[in-house]
Amino acid sequence: MPQNHQVLLDNRPEGEATAANFRLVSADTPALQDGQVLVRHHYLSLDPYMRGRMNAGKSYAAPQPLGEVMIGGTVGEVAESRHPKFTAGDKVVGMGGWQEYSVVDAGQPGALRKVDTTHVPLSHYLGAVGxxxxxxxxxxxxxxxxxxxxxxxxxxxxxxxxxxxxxxxxxxxxxxxxxxxxxxxxxxxxxxxxxxxxxxxxxxxxxxxxxxxxxxxxxxxxxxxxxxxxxxxxxxxxxxxxxxxxxxxxxxxxxxxxxxxxxxxxxxxxxxxxxxxxxxxxEHMEVWPQALQELGQLVGTGKLRPRETLAQGLASAPEAFLGLLKGRNFGKQLVKLV
Ligand SMILES: NC(=O)c1ccc[n+]([C@@H]2O[C@H](COP(=O)([O-])OP(=O)(O)OC[C@H]3O[C@@H](n4cnc5c(N)ncnc54)[C@H](OP(=O)(O)O)[C@@H]3O)[C@@H](O)[C@H]2O)c1
Missing domain, CATH: 3.40.50.720 (NAD(P)-binding Rossmann-like Domain)
Structure with missing residues (x-):
């Protein structure tokens, strides 16, 4: 199993978030159990909501736990599968977090979704078609x-x-x-x-x-x-x-x-x-299929041409995230991992 680099939330911000709130570590990837899939992330999504999760206070979602991999949407490719519905090479979208690989219980509803990259580039599944x-x-x-x-x-x-x-x-x-x-x-x-x-x-x-x-x-x-x-x-x-x-x-x-x-x-x-x-x-999962269909059509036919800002490599994620909160991104902020 590959060595995995990860970004953890190390401590909570007081006022403005800084790069010192995060810690880059490396870890062994655990061996797959039945029903699990190993995903190699190609892109990590950086989103403003992550700033709220860094706080301990009450909000609509539970805070990001300290010492754990930062949560986040990811797209990538199945590297290895012990789940019958996924095979190596499948392009997938999930919530793999700020790391290069994730081991996913693929049978859990909503944990991993296959996507078609014929007309829509993979990265757009974290943006306009996500x-x-x-x-x-x-x-x-x-x-x-x-x-x-x-x-x-x-x-x-x-x-x-x-x-x-x-x-x-x-x-x-x-x-x-x-x-x-x-x-x-x-x-x-x-x-x-x-x-x-x-x-x-x-x-x-x-x-x-x-x-x-x-x-x-x-x-x-x-x-x-x-x-x-x-x-x-x-x-x-x-x-x-x-x-x-x-x-x-x-x-x-x-x-x-x-x-x-x-x-x-x-x-x-x-x-x-x-x-x-x-x-x-x-909280409105019922609209996702209809919305994704329309958005996929708009992007696939060129009627919506979303722009992206790519940070290179996992280590760049904290600074890119802080830039997003200051408007330094231009369009969807992603981290390119592969
Ligand atoms: N309710 C939900 O379920 C939900 C889901 C997703 C996103 N959101 C919210 O949607 C908003 C947009 O998210 P996004 O992912 O599309 O991010 P985004 O617009 O790609 O990036 C954030 C942008 O916000 C602007 N900004 C940052 N600080 C600002 C400030 N102090 N005053 C004015 N503008 C500022 C910047 O653009 P300028 O350079 O143009 O100022 C920056 O580029 C965020 O507020 C996010 O929290 C909500």
Missing amino acids: MPGVTAWYGLVKIIDPQPGQTVVVSAASGAVGSAVGTLAKTRGARAVGIAGGPDKCRYVTEELGFDACIDYREHKDALSLSKAVKQACPDGVDGYFENVGGMCLDAVMLRTNAFARIAVCGMIAGYNGEPIPLQYPQLILSNRLRVEGFIVS
Whole structure:
């Protein structure tokens, strides 16, 4: 069995997470038992939710235990199998964590899924045709439910979730407006993803200034807002919401290090009769097959062209993860292992 390199959560952050919270170790891979599969990971997914798991406090999911391999989505290839449904060479997606290999009890529901890489590259099963894509689909379709001609705004628009939100909104006949950090990201959002407009929030020092830019980009107001960030973006867009607008609260990355992100205008929830709903994608497994089918088609036919940022090698995972929390990624952040 191969030697395995792993990244463990060594200690919990106080405030901002740092590379010193993680530890790189090497370990022997245990011999396979009946029903188990050895997977060699080709890509590891880095996702903002991992920052929440590093904390000990109460949340929607249990904290990541100290001294254990960081959790995370992985795609790779079956290296060896003692399960009848898997054979060496199968391409699979699972939750292998921050390590080069994983031994999986393949009979456990949802533990390992074979994927077809004929039209969709393997890495996209961690992005647009994986958890982030389904997240976009759920928030947009089930909460915002855009009607043709309505305007949908999404923050972190160039990212794994945001990029899919825009494409899904456009295919439903809505106008899609992104908010992203910097001119390069905004250009990508309009020119390559096909959004109708994109606002660079870094050009604005407060919510009122950003809100003027939202008004310009959304002359008919905002009917749906897909929130990935919180703070100034939320205040600015709320000021431009139409009556009965829907806000899908997907993420609040501006506050993931514990910084306060107070809501400036909560009275708008009443005066504009807003529907504000948070959701966690893993609690809606019933939509995954339908969502993955649509997302797979969009990527396979080139209608959705997701961008990726690749960090090379397992040892680069902590720094790449910290960069993701600061917007240094451009599109889906992955670690390439093979
Ligand atoms: N509810 C769920 O079930 C669920 C599932 C998956 C993801 N999510 C959430 O969805 C959001 C997007 O996730 P993702 O995987 O697609 O990540 P991503 O957008 O690919 O990467 C995160 C992006 O957030 C932006 N960002 C970071 N800090 C920011 C700040 N202080 N202010 C404004 N923008 C900031 C950066 O883009 P800019 O450079 O453009 O600012 C960064 O590139 C996250 O909030 C995540 O927690 C929720």
